Amino acid sequence: MTERHPDLSDIFAARQAIRGVAVETPVIRSALSTPQAPLWLKLEMLQPSGAFKLRGAANALAQLTEAEQQRGVVCCSTGNHGTAVAYAAARMGIPATVCLSELVPDVKVRAIEAQGATVHREGRSQDDAQRAADKMVEEDGRTDIPPFDHPDVIAGQGTIGLELLQELPNLETLLIPLSGGGLAAGIAVAAKTIKPSIRLVGISMDRGAAMAESLKAGHPVEVTEVASLADSLGGGIGLKNRHTFALCRDLLDEVVLLTEQEIYRGLAALYREDRVVAEGACAVGHAAIIAGKVTLTGPTATIITGRNVDMDQFTRVVTGQPVKLGDVTLEGA
Numbered sequence: 001m002t003e004r005h006p007d008l009s010d011i012f013a014a015r016q017a018i019r020g021v022a023v024e025t026p027v028i029r030s031a032l033s034t035p036q037a038p039l040w041l042k043l044e045m046l047q048p049s050g051a052f053k054l055r056g057a058a059n060a061l062a063q064l065t066e067a068e069q070q071r072g073v074v075c076c077s078t079g080n081h082g083t084a085v086a087y088a089a090a091r092m093g094i095p096a097t098v099c100l101s102e103l104v105p106d107v108k109v110r111a112i113e114a115q116g117a118t119v120h121r122e123g124r125s126q127d128d129a130q131r132a133a134d135k136m137v138e139e140d141g142r143t144d145i146p147p148f149d150h151p152d153v154i155a156g157q158g159t160i161g162l163e164l165l166q167e168l169p170n171l172e173t174l175l176i177p178l179s180g181g182g183l184a185a186g187i188a189v190a191a192k193t194i195k196p197s198i199r200l201v202g203i204s205m206d207r208g209a210a211m212a213e214s215l216k217a218g219h220p221v222e223v224t225e226v227a228s229l230a231d232s233l234g235g236g237i238g239l240k241n242r243h244t245f246a247l248c249r250d251l252l253d254e255v256v257l258l259t260e261q262e263i264y265r266g267l268a269a270l271y272r273e274d275r276v277v278a279e280g281a282c283a284v285g286h287a288a289i290i291a292g293k294v295t296l297t298g299p300t301a302t303i304i305t306g307r308n309v310d311m312d313q314f315t316r317v318v319t320g321q322p323v324k325l326g327d328v329t330l331e332g333a
């Protein structure tokens with residue numbers, strides 16, 4: 001494991017390393033395209049684990065030594081990262097344990113077990129689960145696979161940028177969903193090295209976006225999490241962030257923030273205009289364009305990051321019904 005930031009050669013190496021576990025996803029042309037400015041959608045929700053996080057997880061596992069692989073890996077995510085680690089580890093014959101608190105619903109536990117991982121349940125909070133994972137690292141020599149702030153994870157996500165620019169070399173703008181910043185940092189390293197003139201826009205919700213708040217403050221800060229249609233974009237970036245904060249600060253040209261109502265309209269458009277079923281986190285590119293917060297000026301691409309969506313909520317959004325999110329109610333269009 002390296003401590004320097006990943007570079008383009010790491011991303012080329014990652015592309016080889018993840019072959020056979022993650023797939024090269026297709027690109028489709030969005031109905032929001034204009035004749036001068038096509039909008040391309042990179043369909044990462046078609047990864048076998050349901051989200052792009054498989055790229056980073058598979059690369060991080062591939063970079064472990066044989067001894068480390070035999071001792072196995074651990075992580076604590078209930079979401080797309082946990083599923084990715086479980087899926088990649090099972091494919092690669094590496095023992096994986098996902099530590100979850102007793103409060104995580106059984107459906108999520110079964111989903112992770114179905115990917116081939118062992119679930120270890122401990123405590124009543126995410127912190128308790130993290131402590132159980134830390135103990136396995138110390139006592140059993142397991143390796144913790146973090147969801148974004150790790151050079152091999154970032155390099156894995158960067159393969160999306162490589163595929164995009166090789167397939168569509170005339171791209172001028174990339175709209176990238178932004179949370180912990182592994183996706184944005186990886187794509188940014190690939191894209192800005194291959195094509196320094198490219199414009200990179202990170203997009204988050206306007207409440208509880210840790211990377212956006214941190215970039216504004218000039219250092220990593222903590223935020224309060226609130227319910228969001230783009231739930232995969234929640235969570236902190238870590239006060240001791242080592243890679244993604246610096247890379248996003250140095251390489252992103254702009255960060256755009258969206259209201260929940262704007263994300264609602266984006267998700268409805270993603271489905272009704274482009275016939276794509278995916279998470280709210282993926283609809284932020286559509287949302288920013290429809291809200292007039294991003295103007296299409298030339299060939300543009302956005303990443304449809306995952307399909308781990310609550311279908312009841314999704315159905316309400318695409319049929320224009322109200323959706324209750326914590327303290328707010330979103331109204332249909």
Ligand SMILES: *Cc1c(COP(=O)(O)O)cnc(C)c1O
Pocket residue numbers: 051053080081147148177178179180181182183184232233279281282305306307
């Ligand atoms: C993790 C995730 C993101 C954000 O990626 P980061 O690397 O944390 O910025 C976006 N969409 C989906 C579906 C995700 O699972």
